[in-house]
Amino acid sequence: MKKKLLTRRSVLTAGAVAAVGGLTVAGYRSLIAPNSLRILESAEYVTLNAQRALLANQPLAREFGVADMSPTFKANGTTNPESQAYQAMVQNNFSTWRLKIDGLVTNPVNLSMADLKRLPQRTQITRHDCVEGWSAIGKWTGVPLGQLLEKAGMADNARYVVFHCADDYYEAADGSARYYESIDLFDAFHPQTILAHTMNDAPLKVAHGAPLRLRVERQLGYKHAKYLMRIEVTDKLSHLGQGKGGFWPDRGYEWYAGI
Ligand SMILES: Nc1nc2c(c(=O)[nH]1)N[C@H]1C(S)=C(S)[C@@H](COP(=O)(O)O)O[C@H]1N2
Numbered sequence: 001m002k003k004k005l006l007t008r009r010s011v012l013t014a015g016a017v018a019a020v021g022g023l024t025v026a027g028y029r030s031l032i033a034p035n036s037l038r039i040l041e042s043a044e045y046v047t048l049n050a051q052r053a054l055l056a057n058q059p060l061a062r063e064f065g066v067a068d069m070s071p072t073f074k075a076n077g078t079t080n081p082e083s084q085a086y087q088a089m090v091q092n093n094f095s096t097w098r099l100k101i102d103g104l105v106t107n108p109v110n111l112s113m114a115d116l117k118r119l120p121q122r123t124q125i126t127r128h129d130c131v132e133g134w135s136a137i138g139k140w141t142g143v144p145l146g147q148l149l150e151k152a153g154m155a156d157n158a159r160y161v162v163f164h165c166a167d168d169y170y171e172a173a174d175g176s177a178r179y180y181e182s183i184d185l186f187d188a189f190h191p192q193t194i195l196a197h198t199m200n201d202a203p204l205k206v207a208h209g210a211p212l213r214l215r216v217e218r219q220l221g222y223k224h225a226k227y228l229m230r231i232e233v234t235d236k237l238s239h240l241g242q243g244k245g246g247f248w249p250d251r252g253y254e255w256y257a258g259i
Pocket residue numbers: 073074075076077078129130131165166167169179207208209221222223224225226227
């Protein structure tokens with residue numbers, strides 16, 4: 001799939017085009033799973049126009065029912081980050097953890113878990129597909145990323161959203177193997193792109209990325225960054241790692257890992 005370059009400005013332009021195209025709010029709603037409608041009722045939910053534009057050409061990933069949930073969900077990659085800083089947060093039940101959103105934003109965000117849980121939430125039951133050849137269906141609850149990006153106020157030249165994690169995938173004293181990932185603004189504003197703190201109705205376990213991990217449902221498992229510490233809005237990826245936009249992309253995997 002060819003990805004179009006996208007800036008904050010062109011998201012807004014696309015919104016205008018979609019509106020002219022006659023895509024109604026009612027039509028938009030019918031595409032969304034019923035349990036997410038309350039998000040759209042919220043007066044604070046200000047990404048409707050951006051989302052409507054993105055939905056015009058980007059379908060939702062399939063959602064499943066409770067009966068479809070996998071009895072076990074494998075933990076993969078890092079399952080317990082070793083750094084002292086992370087382990088200290090495990091000890092204090094993540095009370096000192098903050099989610100930071102910075103970079104090309106006008107209002108840098110710094111939120112505690114309690115702050116995040118006070119925002120409108122979305123729950124979705126989806127299938128996770130790992131390149132290593134396993135899949136599992138799980139239930140995720142979290143905050144739509146688009147909502148947080150609206151709060152942060154992106155600059156006109158913003159193009160990518162980068163997820164900085166707590167773990168070094170390979171032991172590297174210099175931190176060179178720090179896990180990170182990135183997505184474009186289409187996926188960032190997709191309604192199923194959430195920062196999940198709850199998995200299968202329980203607080204996210206350390207093995208699955210506590211306290212917060214990305215769910216970006218139309219892409220493969222390695223894009224779903226666990227152990228989120230910082231989100232960076234940027235216009236380029238060349239300054240990170242090997243410049244390919246993610247830990248696995250730096251090692252030869254596709255940056256856009258569409259399913
Ligand atoms: N920070 C971080 N995120 C990560 C990984 C990792 O090692 N570190 N592994 C990725 C891979 S390959 C997969 S399949 C999923 C696994 O998520 P799970 O442990 O909840 O199954 O997380 C992804 N996100």
